Amino acid sequence: MKLAVVGGGSTYTPELIDGFARLRAELPLTEIALIDPDEQRLALVGGMARRMLARAGHPAAVSTWTDRAAGVAGAAAVLLQLRVGGQAARNVDxxxxxxxxxxxxxxxxxxGLxxxxxxxxxxxxxxxTVRAHAPDAWIVDFTNPVGIVTKALLDAGHRAIGLCNVAxxxxxxxxxxxxxAPASVELGHVGLNHLTWERSVKVDGQEVLPKLIEEQGEEIAADIGLPVWVLRELGMVPSYYLRYFYAHDQVVAEQRAKPSRAAEVKAVEDALLEIYADPASDTKPELLDKRGGAYYSEAAVALIASLIGDRGDTQVVNTRNGDTLPFLDPEAVIEVPATVGAHGATPLPVDPVQPLLRGLIAHVSxxxxxxxxxxxxxxERRVRDALLANPLIGQADLAADLAGRLVAANRAYLPWAAR
Structure with missing residues (x-):
C-alpha cells in the first residue's frame, strides 16, 4: 500500500515515520512517498526516513518527489501537512x-484567518491533483486550520477527513x-477543531471525569493553561485552545513579553535538520517532542488503517455535522467521536450541548x-466580515484595521490581492 505525504519535507515527518515503523501491523505500507517543493529539506528528511525504517526492519520504500502528480499517483491515502509561507508567514500570523x-x-x-x-x-x-492521479485515495488533512480546510475539501467533493492530535x-x-491503557479511555469530546471540551471520560464504560478533576485538577489545569476553578465549575476539561477565549487579555500580555512561537519553532527546526543531515542518525530525536504534534503519527495510523481496512472503530475526527449538533448547519465541520470505516466517518450521537458551549461553538462555526x-x-470585505464575526475580534473598526493589515502582509500568497 502506498501512502503519500504532501509536505513530506516537514520536520514533523520523522514523527510519522516512527509511528509507521512501530505500528506496521496496523498499516502494512509498501511505499511512503514524500512530496515537497523544497528539494534540500526533502533530501534531508527522506534520508532520515529511510534510515529509521531500515533500523526498524520495515520493508517500505521511501520515495521523494517535487512533482505532486507523480508523488500521489496510485496512493491509497494522501496525508496533508503543509505550511504555506513557512515559519516566516507564521511569525506574521x-x-x-x-x-x-x-x-x-x-x-x-x-x-488563523x-x-x-x-x-x-x-x-x-x-x-x-489527487482526484486526477489517485481517484480512490482518502485525503487526511492535518494542515491547520483543520476545520476550515476540511470543509473546503468536502465542499469541493473530495474524500477527506480532518485530523487533530488534541483528543x-x-x-x-x-x-x-x-x-x-489508553485504549480503555473513551472521551466525550465535542466542538470544533481547536475549540473542544472533554465532557466525559470513561474507563471501560465507567465515568471517571469527576474523579480526574478532583484528584488531578491542578495538574490538568496547568497543562491547559487555565485556573483549576474553571475546570471545577464547568465540570469538564476545555482544550488548551480555549485559553485564547477564556484568558484572552492574559494571553496577549504573555505573548507580547516573549518571542513568538514561530521563532522558537524555527530554532528547533534548524537543530532538527542538522540531526537529519547526520548519516548516523536513524532514530526519532528527543528534540522532536518540542516541535509539537505529540501522538500525531499514532492518530494518523489509526485513521488511515480504519479507512482502508473498514474497521468500523471509534475515533475523534473532523467531519460533516449532519444532525449531530442541531444548532449548527448540517454542512458545518465538527470534531467529535465518529465511527470510521471504508465509507468515511459517521459522527456518534452527542448529548445536548450546554448553552455555555453552544453559543461559542455556533459563533466560531x-x-x-x-x-x-x-x-x-x-x-478585503470578505476578510473584514470574517474578522467581525470572530469572537476574538468582533469590533468593526478593529476588523477593518486588521483586514487591511492581513491582506497587505499576505499579498504575495493571495493572487486576488495582487490585482
Whole structure:
C-alpha cells in the first residue's frame, strides 16, 4: 500500500515515520512517498526516513518527489501537512494581531484567518491533483486550520477527513493519570477543531471525569493553561485552545513579553535538520517532542488503517455535522467521536450541548463559514466580515484595521490581492 505525504519535507515527518515503523501491523505500507517543493529539506528528511525504517526492519520504500502528480499517483491515502509561507508567514500570523491588541496564534483568531487565506487555495489545487492521479485515495488533512480546510475539501467533493492530535493527547494524558491503557479511555469530546471540551471520560464504560478533576485538577489545569476553578465549575476539561477565549487579555500580555512561537519553532527546526543531515542518525530525536504534534503519527495510523481496512472503530475526527449538533448547519465541520470505516466517518450521537458551549461553538462555526468564503473567493470585505464575526475580534473598526493589515502582509500568497 502506498501512502503519500504532501509536505513530506516537514520536520514533523520523522514523527510519522516512527509511528509507521512501530505500528506496521496496523498499516502494512509498501511505499511512503514524500512530496515537497523544497528539494534540500526533502533530501534531508527522506534520508532520515529511510534510515529509521531500515533500523526498524520495515520493508517500505521511501520515495521523494517535487512533482505532486507523480508523488500521489496510485496512493491509497494522501496525508496533508503543509505550511504555506513557512515559519516566516507564521511569525506574521502570531505577531501582527498583537499590534492591535488581539491574540497572535496560527490557527485561532486573526492569525488563523491569515493561514486559511494562504492555505485553502493551495490545498484545493493539491486535492484536484489527487482526484486526477489517485481517484480512490482518502485525503487526511492535518494542515491547520483543520476545520476550515476540511470543509473546503468536502465542499469541493473530495474524500477527506480532518485530523487533530488534541483528543489523542487528552486520552494519553488521562490514561497516564489513571494508570490504565489508553485504549480503555473513551472521551466525550465535542466542538470544533481547536475549540473542544472533554465532557466525559470513561474507563471501560465507567465515568471517571469527576474523579480526574478532583484528584488531578491542578495538574490538568496547568497543562491547559487555565485556573483549576474553571475546570471545577464547568465540570469538564476545555482544550488548551480555549485559553485564547477564556484568558484572552492574559494571553496577549504573555505573548507580547516573549518571542513568538514561530521563532522558537524555527530554532528547533534548524537543530532538527542538522540531526537529519547526520548519516548516523536513524532514530526519532528527543528534540522532536518540542516541535509539537505529540501522538500525531499514532492518530494518523489509526485513521488511515480504519479507512482502508473498514474497521468500523471509534475515533475523534473532523467531519460533516449532519444532525449531530442541531444548532449548527448540517454542512458545518465538527470534531467529535465518529465511527470510521471504508465509507468515511459517521459522527456518534452527542448529548445536548450546554448553552455555555453552544453559543461559542455556533459563533466560531459562523466565522469559519465566512473565513472559507474569504479564502475561496478573496476580497478585503470578505476578510473584514470574517474578522467581525470572530469572537476574538468582533469590533468593526478593529476588523477593518486588521483586514487591511492581513491582506497587505499576505499579498504575495493571495493572487486576488495582487490585482
Amino acid at each position: 502570531e505577531t501582527l494581531p498583537l499590534d492591535c491588541g488581539c491574540v497572535g496564534q496560527e490557527t485561532t483568531g486573526a492569525g 491569515a493561514k486559511a487565506l494562504r492555505t485553502v487555495p493551495v490545498v484545493l489545487e493539491i486535492a484536484e 489523542i493527547g487528552f486520552q494519553r494524558r488521562f490514561a497516564a493519570h489513571l494508570g490504565v 459562523a466565522y469559519e463559514t465566512l473565513a472559507l468564503e474569504a479564502a475561496r473567493h478573496g476580497g
